[in-house]
Amino acid sequence: MSYPDHAAFGDLSRLTPLLEALDRFNRFEGPDPAGRRQAAWKEHLGGTLPDQGAGLDAVLDDLSRWIVPNGLRNGHPGFSGWVTTSPTTSGTAAALASTVAGSQRVWVHAFNYLEALSLEWLAQLLGFPASWHGTYTTGGSSANLIALGAARQWAVEQQGIDPSMTGLPPDLKWRIYASSEVHHVVNRAAAILGIGRRNVIGIPVNAAGELDPEAAAARIRADRAEGYLPMAIVATAGTVNTGAIDPIRALRELATTEKAWLHVDGAYGMFGILDPAVRDAYDGVAEADSVALDPHKWMAAPVGNGVAFVRDRGLLGRAFTLEPAAYLEGSMGTAPEVESPFDAFGEIFHEFNLDQSAPSRGVQVWAILREIGREGMTDRVLRHNGFARYLSELVGRSPHLEQLAPVRLSICCFRFIHPDIPAERVNDLNRDIVARLRAEGDLVPSTTMLRGRFAIRPCYINPRVRQSDVELLARRTEEIGLEFVSRFRDSPAG
């Protein structure tokens, strides 16, 4: 079939060389060229807007030879940075399939059906009540925003006002309570929702990095005396710095007493509930009002895949409804059985979310769970939590390594120390060690600051990490550190 357009269509079998280039990329061989060879690939890819197109072959050639080889290696087995990784094959295949054949999540088609089914599977996997409703989002940022949008709707409705219709009442002041370790996307959500970043109160944490519920209760009482109403309490289940899990059960009780919404940010750590060694820490999550989680983190779904779950979808609907438009609802039939997929919306998601047009993301989660099942996902979480504990052991065995926070999930924060290195130089020394590790290319951990101390912070969610990568991180950190120590002895001022 031919089409009246300059763009090629219907020839995806020509992608074979590109798929081979992607497989080559995923072998992560040789030094990572993306940073070092920027001048070369930017020169090849740059230039001004072409008047005439170069055609599909030129595009596929650029993709295979210039773009993919200079892509981001966050799936490399030695990569343990931030909370990110690259997708495995089934999720990738599902993303490609939905790009081509499921390019809107609405209307009546297989991808639309899997959007809902995969959310049910996630709820079953994580032990959420079957009555909860989920909605896919672009990631943890928007999942937290949507969940807190529901919280806002609920809290203001308690005052007899519908904030989605009239906005926030000017005479009422609100606060959201979270741990001082809360992810900054929660502060941004509060900014967007009109609550204000400064009204997200960071409650102090204990030595394990967990929110202190008594401190939260005291602060809420003090704030009430000043006229602030508690809108929501956010429990983080897996903080981004150390993987700490806030006491969800105690915060549930506090939220009930204070008539506040309980939201759990499980963007990183929600899948940790699969590990029996830490499952108790999640006690109370099934009684939360909302939960955010990210299949694009520990599940290694293609990036752009988050989920917000809420207990009461009616609230989400009132907060996020797209009011009927003649060109949409006005064009729909009402019969459940449809002749054309375009006669009905199928499983509706655009009423509960930020996006009208959105890709089908559920198929990615469905594909991953169909491929590896509950068993495969549990095995991954156990392995990764085990890696963090193993690293903690290796750190404990070394006189030159020091652990900086307890291991709860799959993060282990540590640093290099040595008696010859003055305290004020230790942070910079560890910064230099990480820069060297990254330059060598086999290991890419990320870092954080813990009470003024610079920590090397591997976070294991990458399905390709092996035990040998964990061992190598401990070994190379020590070796590079000792090399810097001998240089420091030779020239202490330098």
Ligand SMILES: Cc1ncc(COP(=O)(O)O)c(C=O)c1O
């Ligand atoms: C606890 C937590 N919440 C929220 C986020 C933000 O998620 P995303 O990067 O998917 O927007 C992250 C990201 O690491 C996180 O760890």
